[in-house]
Amino acid sequence: MAHAYAVVPMVCSKHYATAFLILVCPCLALGQALPQHGNAALPDSPGFLRQAQGFETGEAQGTAQVQGTVQDTQGNPIPGATVVLTAPGKLGDHTAIAGSDGSFVFTGLPQGDFFLIVTAAGLAPYTSPEFAVRAGATVQAPKIALKLATSSSVNVYASSEQIAQAQIQEQQQQRVFGVFQNFYTSYIWKAAPMSTGQKYKLALRTQSDPTTFLVVAGVAGAEQYNGTYPGYGSGIEGYGKRYGAALADATTGRFIGSAILPSLLHQDPRYFYQGAGGIRSRAWHAVASAFICRGDNGRLEPNYSHLLGNLAAGGIANAYHPASSRGVGLTFETLGVTTAGNMVGNLFREFLLRDLEPSVPRFAHGKP
Template structure:
């Protein structure tokens, strides 16, 4: 003889839950039945086949609940009160890093690049599509370069060579002469790095880095490396004349006249000549970067070479 099943649905506070769908199943013994809870939270399932049953209670906004029991023939079975917890809200939050944050991660990786694990190789990006640097990051890269211990060591070596050759003879010899040469050489390095690598690139919105090509024919890579002595990437991603580097060399040469001995100061003509020499040196360094230095540089991020 069929029986009936009744019960009440409440929320975590004990308040009645209306509209909850109560579905009863008996496995494969009979068809499923269902009912909705009323305003008082109560539900009723009449004419239920006796035997084991499973209740499933669902309602949007609440966690699905289940209850089971055994209905005897002709029994009016009352299910213990069922409390439905509120469903945990699932919110998808997609965090997209800003361009500045992406660039920060990229230059942090670049600052680990060292030739033979020693000599800084910070101003080279092996990601041809690297995000442009913000002005603050351009100054950060210049700062990291100028205060690196290796930079002081190289400056000391240059000053030693100059002293041995009696370059800038107005400085004299001895410890005092060496100190002046060291100071002048370091001042040149700092001026050219900050002016050509941070100040002008920030003002002119240009990227001071060399972007490694690494793909294509040898001829295309040679031409690319040489061209990058006079062109650079703008912060807009387009190639343009490298005013930052060229004007930076001129400015650094002019500033050096403030501290070189009077008899060793360059005139305007020599300053321009040195700028042209600097462009040639930049082309030579770019060729080394393109074909040799990458093989000797450690801690390079794993980027695929991409033709521009």
């Protein structure tokens, strides 16, 4: 420090030199005592505190480490979560990103008290209790279990086919008196269109239902009683033939009219319950549905599927009906009887069956 004192008498008077030395020399002495970092901090400044605690960025921090795992409340790891290690008094922050197994680790930490702040998309932030870290120790962080954020919203999108499948499953619960299936009535006016696979599956489900065989048995019994198809004869043998023919009629009509043609022509084979409107409007809708159907595009079209399906089923029946009950005339006669049966059935669907089916959801009430 002698060189600093020697310069002053050469440029100043004795009194000015004395004052200068009193003011300047302590600062120079302090400047020699502090670390030479360009902008050294005073002992009582925040920067000095960070240095004293070993928390300044880029400086060797210490020998301790903290490790842990980020999970949800079900114990599943949350990869990509942001984990911030901080200390009371805001002495500095360390940040880590949780790995694929939700784990994280902080190394080179000084001794002190810390806590964690954890955040992840769609989950509520988590702040851990304060915990102590000793020099050279490996500390397991407190258990971290993130919960769903209460303010977040979840949007669920379903495809048209998924919506249709859910609606078809509802239809398959529809049973008159809780027994007889009514799977081809949609009480949802704006139901999603069925895919090709769904049309075939619904036809198979309908034909394999036990009540279908019960109804066929009733039809065969009525034909036996009325002497329909006399070529089949009488007795158990005649009834068996009528039962087999009636089952074949029902199966070919169902698959051709409700699966094959609707898939090829992109038409919906279901009856859509109207519900709203006066008796005349609803009756007209029921009768017209035997001739007009809804296309997969939502537009009304001639009901080629059912009409041609019934005609095709009648033509195929010529292969196993008695010779006396075959021919083009009988085929078209069968078409007329079947179509009339569809109209009557639709009237029952429109005015009666819904009240007899306990499984129909309340929201499914036809045309809005």
